[in-house]
Amino acid sequence: MEIQIEERMDARRKKRIRLAAGIFAGLLIILTLFSNTIMTMKLPKVRTEQPQDGQFTQTIKGSGVLQPKQSVRMTNPAGWRVKKVYVKKGDKVKKGQVVATFDTSAAARNIEDEQDRLAQLRLTLQQTQDQFISSQREGDELALRQVKRDMENARLNIDVQEHRIQSLQEELERGREIKAPFSGMILEANDPEGLTGEAGEVVAIVSNRSKGFEFSFSVSSDLASLLKIGEKLSLDINGGEVPKAEGRIVEIGESTGGTADASSAAGAASAGSDAAAEGSDAQAAANAAFQRRVVVSVHDAGLKGGEEAKVLVEKPAEQESVLISNVAIHEDRSGKYVFVLKESRGPLGNTYTVRKTAVTTGGSNGKETAVLQGLTVADLAIVESGEPLQEGDRVRIQ
Known part of the structure; x- marks a missing residue:
């Protein structure tokens, strides 16, 4: 009987030990999983x-203002006061058309004064000729030689004065008005009241539309390498009568920018906390520091100049x-x-x-x-x- 009691008690102890071991193992697993979860978090x-x-597909975008390829600044040739400007911005002009006239009254008075001076020189020559005749009669050789020199000097002064008057008259004729050097459109015309009348002052600017227009835009060096000189582009035109036009690339400039710009931009990007994004932003900033200028030529009779041209080019990878x-x-x-x-x-x-x-x-x-x-x-x-x-x-x- 006692043996049976001891066996039952021993079985209970083993059962409690197994239960405790199981509980301990479970707790150990739970703690391990929990600590692993905490570490993972x-x-x-x-x-x-x-x-x-x-x-x-690479997408290349750009825009710029259309500017005439050829334009001429028509200036005040002699510094005279502008009398009247016959054109305004946007006007079409023909070759030889009068654009502006100048007040030449002061120049005309100056020519009259010079003509009076010429008349005086001619009177001086006549007086010298009379002295020559008198010296011949008297037979004074010394006086005769002096009179001959005076006569020659008077003739030279008259020649110089005549040439001076001729130059002033030609200048007056040239500066009386300015004319359009070719058929085109007026890009700028100044109000006479706002002009100072100084020589070389711009009165108007005329463009030669027959030579066409051009604009430029900048893209990264990587994108510029996908473009070619002579390549045709489809353009959207804003601010004019022509909604679309065709352009042609005429120049792709050298890379501009500097490593200093790239470094500063990359440093700004690396200040962020997102490591993956910071590398990309830094690289993008570095690439953006090197730009190339693309010049596009445009020929269209409906263009006036000053319109905005936009280009969108898609280049599929090879x-x-x-x-x-x-x-x-x-x-x-x-x-x-x-x-x-x-x-x-x-x-x-x-x-x-x-x-x-x-x-x-x-x-x-x-x-x-x-x-x-x-x-x-x-x-x-x-x-x-x-x-x-x-x-x-x-x-x-x-």
């Missing part, structure tokens, strides 16, 4: 994107590639790279670590970048992170 949160196979959002691309001294998510399966759940992958990129359309090497559609690229990332960091998916 402290990890940087990332947002990922899966690359896609595809072909993207080949398909792996596409990823621009914010996923970073760059350092070693080149461009992407942070890729590496997944590891375990008994307590999956863990995710950061892997830095070097990539070779193609073009970019402002939203997506073509990756030629280093990335596949099976990868998960990190496009956003709450904290700066490094190779091997553990993270959690947003």
